[in-house]
Amino acid sequence: MRTRLLIPLISFVFSLGLLAAPPLSQSMPSGAMGFVELKGLGKKLVELRDSKLLKSLLASPQFKQITKQSQYAQAMAGKGFVEGFIGMDLWTAADVLLNEAALGVYPDPNGEPTALLMLRMQDAKAWAKLRLRLNQTLDSIDANVKREKNGVLDIISVENQIFITLHKNWAVAASTRQLMKRGVAGLNGQVKKTVADDPAFQKMQKNMGAEHLAQVYLNIPAYAGMYNQPIEAPEKMDDRAASLFFHGIIDLAAGSPYLGLTLDVDKNGFSLVSGIEGDVAATRKKRAWFFSDPKTPGTRDVPAVPGLMGGITIHRNIGQWYGQREQLLDERLMAGFDEFEAGLGNLFPGRDIGDDIMPAFGSTFTLLVAEQTFEHFEGAPGIKLPGFALIFDLDKPENGGLFQLVFQTIVTITNIAGAEEGLDREPSVMTAIVHKGVPINTIQYLQQPKGKRLNISYNFMPCAATVNGRFVFCTSLELLKSLVTELKKPQNPKRVNRNFNFELHPPALAGLVAANRRTLVAKNIQTGKPAEQARAEVQLAERLLKAIEILRFSTSVKDKAFQIQLEGKWAE
Numbered sequence: 001m002r003t004r005l006l007i008p009l010i011s012f013v014f015s016l017g018l019l020a021a022p023p024l025s026q027s028m029p030s031g032a033m034g035f036v037e038l039k040g041l042g043k044k045l046v047e048l049r050d051s052k053l054l055k056s057l058l059a060s061p062q063f064k065q066i067t068k069q070s071q072y073a074q075a076m077a078g079k080g081f082v083e084g085f086i087g088m089d090l091w092t093a094a095d096v097l098l099n100e101a102a103l104g105v106y107p108d109p110n111g112e113p114t115a116l117l118m119l120r121m122q123d124a125k126a127w128a129k130l131r132l133r134l135n136q137t138l139d140s141i142d143a144n145v146k147r148e149k150n151g152v153l154d155i156i157s158v159e160n161q162i163f164i165t166l167h168k169n170w171a172v173a174a175s176t177r178q179l180m181k182r183g184v185a186g187l188n189g190q191v192k193k194t195v196a197d198d199p200a201f202q203k204m205q206k207n208m209g210a211e212h213l214a215q216v217y218l219n220i221p222a223y224a225g226m227y228n229q230p231i232e233a234p235e236k237m238d239d240r241a242a243s244l245f246f247h248g249i250i251d252l253a254a255g256s257p258y259l260g261l262t263l264d265v266d267k268n269g270f271s272l273v274s275g276i277e278g279d280v281a282a283t284r285k286k287r288a289w290f291f292s293d294p295k296t297p298g299t300r301d302v303p304a305v306p307g308l309m310g311g312i313t314i315h316r317n318i319g320q321w322y323g324q325r326e327q328l329l330d331e332r333l334m335a336g337f338d339e340f341e342a343g344l345g346n347l348f349p350g351r352d353i354g355d356d357i358m359p360a361f362g363s364t365f366t367l368l369v370a371e372q373t374f375e376h377f378e379g380a381p382g383i384k385l386p387g388f389a390l391i392f393d394l395d396k397p398e399n400g401g402l403f404q405l406v407f408q409t410i411v412t413i414t415n416i417a418g419a420e421e422g423l424d425r426e427p428s429v430m431t432a433i434v435h436k437g438v439p440i441n442t443i444q445y446l447q448q449p450k451g452k453r454l455n456i457s458y459n460f461m462p463c464a465a466t467v468n469g470r471f472v473f474c475t476s477l478e479l480l481k482s483l484v485t486e487l488k489k490p491q492n493p494k495r496v497n498r499n500f501n502f503e504l505h506p507p508a509l510a511g512l513v514a515a516n517r518r519t520l521v522a523k524n525i526q527t528g529k530p531a532e533q534a535r536a537e538v539q540l541a542e543r544l545l546k547a548i549e550i551l552r553f554s555t556s557v558k559d560k561a562f563q564i565q566l567e568g569k570w571a572e
Contacts, residue, residue, distance in 0.1 A: 022117050023210075024102035025201070029179075030193035030203040033113070033222035034105035035201070037215050044265055049091050052545055053570075062540035065533055066283040087133055088126065092397035096126045104195065106179065107226040114449055116183045131166050152182060200257040208260050208275050208562040216261035220253070220472040222341040238330040244321060246289030247328065252278035252562050269549075269569040277561050289320035292363075294557045297495045300393075301366050302503055305372030305479065309386055309512065310504040314366075319359035319395065328395075347406050360402060362393020362469075372466030374458075384515050387476030389464060389483060391392055393469065400466030407464040407473060411443065414462075425449075425457050438484045440465045442477050499562075500555040507571065509543035513538065 024037055047056055057063055066072055069443035085087050088096075100120035108114050121127040136520040139146050146157045155177065156164040165172045170187055174180035185191050195201055200219050208215075224231045233254040237243040253259070264271045284291045286402055292298035292315040302311035321328070325337060331525040341353040348357050372387035375382040393399055408430055415428065428443040442463035449458055458476045467487040474480035513520065516536055524534030556563050 017258060021100070022122060023196070024100060024120065025196040026194050027118060027183075027189075027191075028102055028104045028116065029182045029186050030195060030198055031105040031222075032116075032195050032198075032217075033107050033108060033219045033226060034103075035195050035217040036103040036214070038098055038101040039211075040099055040213055041101070042098035044213060046091055054068055057543070060537040060540065060543065065536045079521065085133070087129055087136075092126060093130065095528050096121060096123050096130060104183075107222060111228065114177075114179050116179050117171075117185055118187065119186075121169055121171075124168065128168065131168075131171075134166065148413070150184065153184065155180065167190045176207070176471040190483065193469060201252070203277055204258045204275070207277060207558070208262055208273060208563070212262040212264050214263040218258055218259040220259055229431040236328060236330050240336070243328050244318075245373070248275075248287040249562065250281060251283050251287060252276055252280070255279075266306040267570070269567065271568075272566040273563055274565075275403075275561055275563040280557055280559060280562065281326060288365075289317035289324070291557050292313070292497070292499050294497060294559050296496045296497070297491075298499050298557065299501055300366065300491060301495055302366060302368055302501065303391075305370050305482040305486055307508055308388075308505050309369045309371065309508040310366030310500045311366060312500075313364060313498075314500045315363055315498075316365065317363040318361045318365075322354060322358040348402075357402075360395050361401040362395050364393045366391040367491060370479050370482070370509060372459075372478055372553060376477070377449045377458065378463075379449065379451040379454055381456055381458045383456050383459075383519060384512075385456070385459040386512060387474060387479035389472060389476075389479055390472045391470055391472050391483070391487075394466070394471055395476070397466070397469045402469050403471045404466065407441060407462070411462050415443075425455060435465075435484050436466050436483050437490065438488075439469055440477070440480060440484070442480075497556050498554045499557050499559075502553040504551040506545040506548045506551065510542045513542050513545065517542075520567045 012089045013502075023039065025035065028035060033347050044090075055167065079090060081111070086093055090091050097119055099122050102118045105116075106114045106116070139159070144159050146160075148155045150165065153167065154163050156166070158164070161175065163174050163177050165180060165184055168188075170181055172181055172183040172187065182191065186194060188511060195217070198219070200221075201217050204217055220231060220393070231254050233251045235249060253276050256278050259277045262272075262273045278506070282292055283292075299313045299315045304306070326334065344353055344357070351357055359533070366389075368389050369386045370389070372385075374384075374470050380407055384428075411430060424447045425569040426447045430447045431444040432440060433442065439464055443461060461477050462473070462475060463477050464471070464473045465480060465484060466472070467484055470487060472480060472483055476482065520538050521531070521534045524537060525531055529537075547570065549569045552567045554566070556565065
């Protein structure tokens with residue numbers, strides 16, 4: 001009895017496996033120098049059509065203003081023409097054509113790359129309708145269209161430059177007849193090797209995963225060979241900023257077998273990831289200042305202070321980089337360093353910039369922006385700006401005193417310069433306070449600033465402190481107090497490895513837009529826009545900012561790979 005029940009069950013499960021079509025990477029012929037695959041994009045576009053966010057935007061007064069513009073009317077007319085031609089709306093067409101699609105780009109001895117497009121359909125009825133329209137159109141156009149047999153299938157050639165085969169379950173288009181035939185053979189399981197068998201593609205999927213809404217694969221050696229331009233990392237770079245921010249990546253990319261890109265979207269958010277492969281450990285021996293250890297969390301997190309709008313944190317041992325500048329950079333750039341040291345000499349009397357000052361910096365730098373209130377004033381600035389903070393690790397905790405002296409010198413010079421230029425601002429003096437046991441150097445106004453629309457300069461109240469081996473410079477005392485509280489907390493040892501991290505908190509930015517709505521609308525009107533449109537555009541910006549909870553752009557280091565991520569989380 002059990003056997004009689006078990007056999008049909010196994011057969012049913014096995015039949016389901018047979019029905020599930022393999023990815024198009026297993027049909028695309030091997031040897032592509034570039035490959036793009038989409039899985040389920042059409043469904044995602046239909047989900048977007050039905051989403052609360054899109055319906056809310058389309059129903060908003062701001063969008064109604066857009067519908068009144070002539071460009072919108074022209075776009076709708078074009079949409080109507082295309083939909084009339086294909087016999088279905090564009091959302092349905094996307095669902096038919098973009099759920100399983102792949103594009104392969106192949107090197108060609110003649111010097112021009114060739115391309116192969118594959119589409120596999122899930123809605124047979126909709127595709128049959130669309131296929132009939134396409135066949136009728138191809139037969140009616142004036143171009144040189146020819147049909148020839150490839151077994152039981154037709155090859156449609158257009159101007160002998162595009163070759164197409166339309167099957168009841170799939171479609172193939174290619175830039176050469178031979179490549180199109182290989183594509184048909186691949187979909188019929190008649191090619192020995194496919195893109196999925198290419199070693200570089202397999203490495204990419206091992207490091208970046210195989211299941212994605214979209215994936216892009218570039219075979220770097222094949223691409224370089226196509227154009228006879230081998231990719232090599234320069235021994236020395238001729239740009240200081242490029243060296244500091246990209247030197248390590250360039251070294252890895254030069255030896256990577258692939259450049260990968262993946263895209264994923266779900267109800268929680270989206271993720272766009274780019275990756276390369278390389279020996280990070282070997283590169284770190286030459287570029288220790290660039291890469292954090294893959295076995296560590298890398299950079300510190302951006303402190304989660306109240307009203308955080310965004311922040312950048314990066315791993316760079318600037319002291320090591322500065323000490324190796326002659327080995328890393330073109331000799332012509334050295335004169336610029338001499339000028340740099342001469343300019344800083346007045347701030348660090350008696351100290352050598354290269355030997356004493358640059359090594360005093362640690363390996364992590366953070367810049368953040370957060371909301372600030374103006375409770376310390378009897379009033380507020382007319383234009384309200386957020387508070388800014390620069391945080392960096394100290395090589396030794398005692399070096400905090402060195403940077404405190406520099407801070408005091410800069411504030412003193414700035415006050416003198418402001419007084420000479422007649423800056424509309426109350427005089428101030430340097431003072432010190434203690435918050436949670438941490439001394440803070442800041443300024444104190446001799447007279448309390450009063451007024452509902454104070455000068456924009458009152459957004460800046462410079463202050464500095466040394467907290468747990470990190471130096472903090474702030475434009476807002478309120479923000480610095482919050483940072484002292486956060487920086488005294490222990491870091492999460494299990495946090496995600498990041499070599500660079502930029503995060504944006506759009507709802508907080510929406511609050512900034514709201515706080516300055518009147519000023520922004522007025523500036524829009526000054527550009528010649530009607531008042532109603534000016535208000536609508538500012539309100540639309542607020543609405544869009546509130547739709548995303550967080551945006552993050554970051555890099556991460558693995559033992560054999562380096563990745564760049566752009567991630568977003570939808571607001572609930």
